[in-house]
Amino acid sequence: MPPRPPNEEQLQAVWFEHWMRPVIETDEGVRIEIVQPGNWNHGAGPDFLQAAIRLPDGTLRVGAVELHLRAGDWDAHGHHTDPAYNETILHVVWETPTKTFFPATENFRHVPQVILKEQLLAPWEQVRGYISPLIDSRPLPAAQPGRCQRWLATQPTGTALNLLRAAGAFRLNQKAERLGWRIDAVGEKQTLWEALAEGLGYSANKIPFRLLAQRLPYAMMLKLTREQRLARIFGLSGLLPATSLEAFDPEVREWIKPQWEHWWKIRARYDYAILPRSPWKLSGLRPWNRPERRLAAMAELVPRLSRLHEAVAARDADAFRRLLDGIHDPFWDRHTTFTARSLSKPHHLIGAERINDLLLNVFWPLVHQANASTAIRGWHESESAANSVTELARQRVLGGIELKPHLHETLVQQGLLQIYHDYCRTDASACADCPFPKTIGAE
Ligand code: SF4
Incomplete structure (x- = not known):
């Protein structure tokens, strides 16, 4: 009996854990390298954001990836009329379509399509077993651990915390500087x-x-x-x-x-x-x-x-x-x-x-104009709720590094945001070209 095909969540887990070959073919025979599968989006919009693929001529494309069991689901789910899918660079489907299907965005751009079933690293029955622990974990992760995390995890306790606080203080200084320029101009x-x-x-x-x-x-x-x-x-x-x-x-x-x-x-x-x-x-x-x-x-x-x-x-x-x-x-x-x-x-x-x-x-950025250390203490002693971006940054930069008692500290949260905005948000190399590890002395 043929194995049961994956459901959509399993298919997304396969993509997230990179269980496909590093170079896969589109249904038009174009070989593309998967540079990074992207961040798993559990909210509205495409399934993966900030994915990066390389075309045969070396062109790097960065954007969203949408996964479906069948090719026709692209239209059936209304993505062809939804501008939220206009940045999609790849449509990944499980099944071979019975008839040719060309997914297109709302602004009439053809989206290259990949049929994944035959392009896995191992037969699906086995891959299913490998992704089960991930599927069974809740909440599902949004991002893979980054290169910087491997080094941070080997450092003495306090290194990651000090780094995040320093990044937070830098962010506060930037906010203060921006307001300072405006004060000079308008009072x-x-x-x-x-x-x-x-x-x-x-x-x-x-x-x-x-x-x-x-x-x-x-x-x-x-x-x-x-x-x-x-x-x-x-x-x-x-x-x-x-x-x-x-x-x-x-x-x-x-x-x-x-x-x-x-x-x-x-x-x-x-x-x-x-x-x-x-x-x-x-x-x-x-x-x-x-x-x-x-x-x-x-x-x-x-x-x-x-x-x-x-x-x-x-x-x-x-x-x-x-x-x-x-x-x-x-x-x-x-x-x-x-x-x-x-x-x-x-x-x-x-x-x-x-x-x-x-x-x-x-x-606090206005207080910083007169007294930087008071403002930094203000961020250090106050708490901020995590949001989807700080959580994404936490998974990439910290992963399993235990910072629980300090994680809601504003200085730490803002430090995570700063690193995310300065490095992770623009990275399209699966961390390979990111200068952050070098900046922090990791290599
Ligand atoms: S992109 Fe840079 S900062 Fe972000 S996780 Fe990767 S190595 Fe760390």
């Missing part, structure tokens, strides 16, 4: 205003938020009433509804009306500066993170900005946190968009996670 309070606005937009909408803070300077906003501030921020954002108010609930109409009464009188003056829709990301956001709520928070920052500035000068992180935590708006505490139903109970305009990020990215 401390305007820099604080722009940095907080950018942090409110993080990550999807940080550019439009920064633009708003630049186009509506703090010194000007301070002279306005609350309604005038809201009208300018929402008006300039381009998100103030311009359709008939009849379409909205009465309480939404009540909120929009005064903004329009202010906005229509000054709109012509700002015409050149109104943001188009294009820089805004409005879909796929959690309701609490909607830009409308963050714009309302931005308006409430203005009367607090002097005290936030004083908290930075006094290096008082708790005062900074309390000021942000106290930001409310009677309408936006209970709303997420103009059209969604109002919430049954009020919800913080700036949640705890966002406040932590503002401390990390604004407060």
Whole structure:
């Protein structure tokens, strides 16, 4: 009896553990070298990201790899119309298609296709046994251990920790330097205003938020009433509804009306500066993170900005946190968009996670201007939650190196991010050409 074919997860595990031949052929007979299989993506989008393949003429291609049991699944799963798959460099399938199938991206690019069944290093029955331990482990890994990890694992306890803390301190210095340049150009309070606005937009909408803070300077906003501030921020954002108010609930109409009464009188003056829709990301956001709520928070920052500035000068992180935590708006505490139903109970305009990020990215880098060691201690003594990028970096750089009690330390998390951004993110050589091991004295 022929062996049962793999399911999709097993097929992905085969690819992740590199159980195919190092050079495989596409269904058009092109021999390609698998330089690195990429990082296993367990979220939405292609199965592997940052994979690298080399074509017969030596060209290196870096991008996504998508795996399916059958060739036709590419279309059946809608990838041919989904721009998220436009960076796919290889479609890997198990079965030989009964008829020729040419996968193509949404922007009409042909994706080379590989049929894996006949190109494994060993028969599938055996490979299945080799990948079983991986499949049985949960959560599934995202990345293979990197070259630097082999050396770090042989070093005395504390080497990896010191290295990550040094990388974290370097990152903090870079953030401080960036803010320092802005302070030289526009002054401390305007820099604080722009940095907080950018942090409110993080990550999807940080550019439009920064633009708003630049186009509506703090010194000007301070002279306005609350309604005038809201009208300018929402008006300039381009998100103030311009359709008939009849379409909205009465309480939404009540909120929009005064903004329009202010906005229509000054709109012509700002015409050149109104943001188009294009820089805004409005879909796929959690309701609490909607830009409308963050714009309302931005308006409430203005009367607090002097005290936030004083908290930075006094290096008082708790005062900074309390000021942000106290930001409310009677309408936006209970709303997420103009059209969604109002919430049954009020919800913080700036949640705890966002406040932590503002401390990390604004407060401590500003403190760093006056006293670097206090700021480094601030990152050292505070904690940050891991995210998908820090987890990926941890698997590549640290793997089994035990840093558990320190792993949530902000300095360590930021160090991981720095190494990931400086080295892992751009590596397309399965670590072979990465200069990081040499930098840290590993070779
Ligand atoms: S790319 Fe460089 S830094 Fe990243 S895991 Fe490989 S050797 Fe380490």
